[in-house]
Amino acid sequence: MTYFMEIVPNIIENKKLREPQIEAYIKIKEYFESNPVGEALVVLPTGTGKSGLISIAPYGVSNKRVLVITPGLVTKKSVVKTLHPLEDNFWLNQDVIFSPEDMPVVEEYESDMLMSSLEKCNFVITNVHKLNKSSQKSLLNNVPRDFFDLVIIDEAHHSVANTWVEALEYFSEAKKLHVTGTPYRGDHQELPGEEIHNTSLSEVMALKYVKWLRKATINNGNLYFSIPGDQKKYSKDEVLEIKEKEWVEKSIALSEECSIDVIDESIKQLKIIKDASPNVPHKILAVACSIKHARDVAHWYRDKGSLVRIVHSAMKPDELEQAFLDIEDHKCDVVVSVNMLMEGYDHKYLTVLSLFRPYRSLNAFAQVIGRVLRAIPNEEITDFAIDNNAVVIFHEEIGLNLMWEIFSKEVEKSKKIPVKEYVISDREYEKREIVYASIEKDQYFISDKDSYLSGLDFNEMFEQARSQIESELESKIQKLRDAGLSEEDVQAAKEAIKKQSITSKKNEIDELLLSKRPELLRKKTRGLLYNNANEAVQVVLEEKGINPKDTDLYLKFNKIVHNLNSDCTNDGILVRYINARLYNKYGPVKKREPEALLDSQKYLGVIIEELRRMI
Template sequence: MSYFKETAANIVGNKKLRAPQLQAYLRIQEFFSTPENKEALVVLPTGTGKTGLISIAPFGVSEGRVLIITPGLVTKQSIQKAQEILEDNFWVNFDIIFDPMDLPSLSEYSSSISMEHLETSNIIYSNIHRLTGDNPNALINRVDPDFFDLIIVDEAHHAPANSWKTTLEYFNKAKVLHLTGTPFRGDNQEVPGVKIHETYLSEVMRDKYVKWLRKESVNATELYFSMPDAPGRKFTKDEILAFKEKEWIEKSVALSKDCSLEVIKHSAEKLAELRTSSPNVPHKILAVGCSISHANDLLDWYREEGLIGVIVHSQMSKEDISLSFSVIDNNDCDVVISVNMLMEGYDHHYLSILALFRPYRSLNAFAQVVGRILRAIPDDLTTAFEVDNNGLVIYHKETGLDEMWQSFQRETDRARHQRTREYAISDREYVERDSTLSDVFSGESFISGNESYLDDIDFNEIFKNKRAEIQRLVDEKLESIKGSSSINEEDLELIKSTLIKNETSKAAREIDPNLIEKRPDLARKKLRELLTKNAQDSVADLLSDLRLDEKSAELAPSFMGVLPYLKATDPNDGVLVRYINSKLQKRFGSVNQRDNKGLSQSIDAIPEIIEELRKMIQ
């Protein structure tokens, strides 16, 4: 057995983890439980918890060492911050592992790392540039092809580049998990791997895991173009289109000072409004330019509006990039100006306005840059979610970005449709709920949606109480030691550290066996919750797409011959959820009789039923 199979990790029933993380984790476990399955893809929007998923994914899956590959320095530092024990450790802070002594052995790959250190590590992480090449110290030149059992590729839309391919081909016996915020590469080809899970942006907006999104385009009432071979003459847009491509117009607008100033002025006004509404939150603009020279101009033009800017681009030295990020993190600027550096993995919540000064042809690139303003500001730092977590995208209309925005518009429209909250339930449905709704029936009493035999098991609460108990015990022992002998503060700290370590290990011996024993039950409960949530989310999205209100009753008459005991006044969302439940019940049996595999298959079947409903309703 490997470390990741043996270690008691509190994942499936963990209340600190988000639903997309848990659903993706269960999919990963299920997929790799079949030996023939070797390469998987998971799509999670930026700000949803991808780094956390990377941290939990190996548990119960990997039979050996894990390699985490990142595309660059910033993403690697994000992983490092989450996993290093001296940093903001995810496994401890999110109650994944109770005893810090049980944390995985973690190493960053470098040319100087010893072979012994590599062999004793559970996880090795590195950016892609250190893994391949002719250098004898490149990782693939130092270890055997079977050195890793699981490879996790972060920001997997970079994966098809030659260096990534070389690495994955060398470690061809390993399981490979690709993670990305968008399932398309820069050339619009699909990212490799079987897509086993995708969380849609509308879902995480609905749950307020990320900022809401809206856009405002700037459009001049009169727009004129000049031509070098026609000095002094002004051309309208229609005149130019007679002999120039649309792309020429879009590039000209993007590089025009006048058009850029319009976007700058509008974004500056919106920032001022936002800061007036929420003066204690250091909101910022993220401005994306075409080139380094363009970025320098943007810096000057924003300065003329009274705003302090900082530039970040891929040609800067590590020291200068670090300095720029320090200025951003310390909230010493108003505008972050980026060129060819999407800051993947950089976690700054206060980028709230995106000002675009360049056209895009790749939906992947557009999605990546919009993702930079998605990270939600924590509730305890906001005036109100609706004010502070309402991201705004601004661009000039003639840069041609409306087409790119349409995919986001669909998701924002869907997010406005809330999940089903209320149902009209007939007496007959109540009687038959065991076979269709899976509620627990005992005589005349009825508890909706609960599994009482698991209600008393809350490992987050157990972790919290045990840690408080350990702190009390240690404090009492320290007081006793201080009262009985003369000892300096430095020695007391050493004793305190040893006592905490010993008491934590003792508590872990009590908690861990119980955690391991309850894994299947916790997984079952979570799968049932996810089944309900997926059905409700899918119905909300479908009603949004069809422009139907959740609580109106247009659909009920059409389904009265299909669903028993339906009333003509039953709301649309309730009707569709009942239809899904009925279809699943016929295919997989009563939900309270389904095993974990059946529950997982039920979740998989929902998209097919939704498409069936779409055809029925349209």
């Protein structure tokens, strides 16, 4: 019997899995029992556990190995993070599999992989670019057609492209499962596969599986357009008589003046959220038209005092990796992107979305909205209505209200909507001053607010939660006044109470050390991390009655820890597991900043709890 048929995972009655994941799994299992070479489609909104579903889908379904195909590197990293045992270890942490011996073998496909390594895999993950049959190193040229029994396609709306079709035809006898979070296409082609499960975004939003969603559009009382080579100033109505609507919308989108208004409002919204919940590292995601436009947007945010990181496809791999690390380490409050973050990247603290580009593709619009929908866990937040209440901001005149209307009402999701997406290149952006209008305007105002779910006003719920926090704060302050404290002491106490941390006093001391002696702290923390890992391993082994110098844990961990020798002692095995987990999350220990080293220490406790369950 093969791995996926032999191992019995805890799925159907698993309280740690989400209902949409379990429902989709049941439908998948039922479908392939009656359609052994069928092609199925599952729609699961972004933030609901799509990667988790991919992790559990093969059990009781696949008779051999499973191939997971992703559309790009960022999406692949997100899937690897969920599937790989040395990353988030989804199976263990969600109580799907209890023994390390039962963990699947998961590898990313590399062109120099040995066939013997591929044959040992249960999951093989690759992005679509490594499936191009014209390349000798393509996976299609290195494995037989029956090598996989199940092919899972992540982000199925891509899979009608030629390379995808070629790959699916090559593995024609395999079961095919398409998974997507955005069931929209902007062309004349249907989504592939037979739809067997569809969880709506409105459903998971009502269940609080994802952030709530609201929008705030801004506008100006007066907008005047100056056409290159024409001295006259035109109102919007006047300019629409002589120019196309697309030209007007692009002029506004590329205007520094109108962009600054969106920037100001997004910074204002972020401050409101952070003032109400100071311990959560909320961030702005700003989406630009092109790389050069993104650089300007980043510059304008920096001029306002924001800490900014920019991500785009022209960055060197090491620069891009560092930018992502900085985002994860909360070294910025604004992330500016073109398309790099639009698919597959999940950072739960992206809460304010500022859009500086017009969209005409519902799929592209849905993708970017999805980036701010991942919910922040309850144990981290002040109030769901504050911390998990994303806000989308854009200028009303760039034409996104129609996209919002269609998206929020979900009335067009099953229709084919032929559209031509607006594309603004760097060249077009550079020539904007001679192609598009310059804009003169007066002060901006909020022209419209809306909530994603009809019947639930997320804007009002946010204000109610914020008012409650302020009311509780004022009540505590009044008690201090009644106790006879001076107004100066009361004001000092007010800030302290507002920023009161849910973390221990140790964290405050860590921060003080960090600010005073960062390099000394870094060296000391590295030593402490090494000592703590070794000490924790000894404690766990003693608890379990396992001899540290025996080698019997090898069989449990040899599929998880790479290049593990059979004579490696139990304590050495566990230390190597810990180091590998920390490396995957924080990078090489020698290159970790003091903040990352402190985070490593805290995360060590999470890993130790994993080990207790594993052995």
